[in-house]
Amino acid sequence: MQCLLCHQNIHHKASLQWLLSWQPLPHPVVCATCWQSFTRIERSTACPGCGRAQTSRRLCPDCQRWPSNQPFHNVALFTYNDAMHNYFQQYKFRGDYRVRAVFSTLMQTTVNQLAGDVVLTIPVTASTMVTRGFNQVTGWLTDGLNQVDGLATLVQEKGVAQSQKARQDRMATPQPFKLVMGTERLRQQRVILVDDIYTTGRTMRHAADLIIENGAKSVTGLTLAR
Incomplete structure (x- = not known):
């Protein structure tokens, strides 16, 4: 091979x-x-809020800016280095769906280890589905996990990509999601929320806020990279 x-x-x-x-x-x-060439994040010393790689398990400066009482935290598997950047260029931006297999087993195994009641994924816009043909996040989970289509984007066309925004602009982004599942399926449930990259945390926390507001007991984020 x-x-x-x-x-x-x-x-x-x-x-x-x-x-x-x-x-x-x-x-x-x-x-x-x-x-x-990929750099794994050591969970025992990672930031307990966002999963960022560091030398001791304490809240990183970014997480200290977020409310501390929200039942949300993120687990990240790899540091976003040059190898991870190149991977996303091939997978996400050039649309090479085959390379989902590089991380699919690890992502599915981690979801199972996190042992949530409901698995949700961050959605992409309708225009992205047309141009790319797939959601890069659900691509990792297609073989063996029964994730729920519980979230959708409020806009059909994607504007400026999050990756192209400065931190201040990312943080000012309004709620981009809506719930498309019955709230009874979230009531007192532990939700696993999967995305590709955690940068400022704004996207994940928007989705987590919406899920918690609709009755979830807790939300654990899982991202391939931080």
Whole structure:
């Protein structure tokens, strides 16, 4: 097989322990070199509010600006470095749907570990679905998870992308979402809310506010990158 990212041949050697386990042989979709270019965030020392990588488990300066009594926190798996930037260019902006497989197993496993009652994803606008053809977040969760289409965007056309806005402009963004599911499905439920990148947290917290206002007990965000 070839690596989905660098297109070099993948040389995978199964261990004796794996062979003796009689499990199916793994079929890696990314080579070791590319995988090692991503930087995992150590959960034991990450910011408990947003999942940011740091050396001790305390609220980072960004999270200290948010209300401390909201039943929301975010878990992030990787630091947004050059390798992650290149990945999103290929997946999200050039529309290479195949590379969802690089992180799909890890994202699905983490959702299961978080053990929520309801899994929701941050939606994309209708115009984005037309031009890109898929929601990059649900792309990771299509195989094996029963996520609910509970949120939709209030606008059909996407304006200036969040990635192109300054922090001040991001923070001033009005509520962009509406609920498209019955509130009875949220009442006293622990919701897992999945998105791709946590930057300022404005997008995730807008969605979390809406979900909590409609009866959820708590919201745990999960993002691939921080």
